[in-house]
Amino acid sequence: MTDELSKVFAALADPIRRDMVARLCVGDATVGELAAPYDVSMQAVSKHLKVLESAGMVTRGRDAQRRPVHLEAEVFELMTKWIERYRRQAEERYQRLDAVLASMDETEEDRQEGTAS
Amino acid sequence: MTDELSKVFAALADPIRRDMVARLCVGDATVGELAAPYDVSMQAVSKHLKVLESAGMVTRGRDAQRRPVHLEAEVFELMTKWIERYRRQAEERYQRLDAVLASMDETEEDRQEGTAS
């Protein structure tokens, strides 16, 4: 799991990390602030942040003892691009399938995809 | 990891499964066809398909021995909605931050976020 996109999706697969992203959209936060709503140790939260950080979704600052967490929103573009690509492709496919089904009324080929249900 | 969204993100965290989704956008496929490009057993592919299926991203048909796999594109909407929500929220935040920074020129408060780099 070395590629960026995999890391981003994996990071977002955990509800706590999704919550944290949501929280960070409102503004930067410290580890303690991020940990507060959950019944887990700060160490666990620290680990979650490492996951988000290694996915490039978050950067860490320094303010005395505190390590403010900052959301890097650019990664959203990466996902959006991936999703959009295949969504569009899938939609095209449906249009092509319609065309195929239409032409099948006359040509009547052998077996064809789209037999499901 | 019981909720739909988590399952979808987790499913997409694996490059092989992302590839399969890409392949399925072109058209339905059998397990063997999906397994062919990879150096893994058909059983492994079968497992990947179970993951995609339990995430609601794929349905299985029946054509004699074959079990054609069909992509359910609707789940993309779910992800897109989640991502868009927070992306927009993040953008708003930046605008608000700009406003704050602008007003700081006159008020000069104590500490403020955005100290990083």
Added chain:
DNA sequence: ACCGTTCTCAACCAGACGGTTGACAAGGAC
């Protein structure tokens, strides 16, 4: 100098994940 706060690192543990092999069900083809 000492204490308290904030946070990370290291070790450990149970469970999930991704892969394997082996057995077998389901359904044409002959």
Added chain:
DNA sequence: GTCCTTGTCAACCGTCTGGTTGAGAACGGT
């Protein structure tokens, strides 16, 4: 019927993951 193809189920295995606890680093307050 018997064989071959297609695919699933079950058991096993090594690794990753998400959590814990304990120790300690970094820094401000007094």
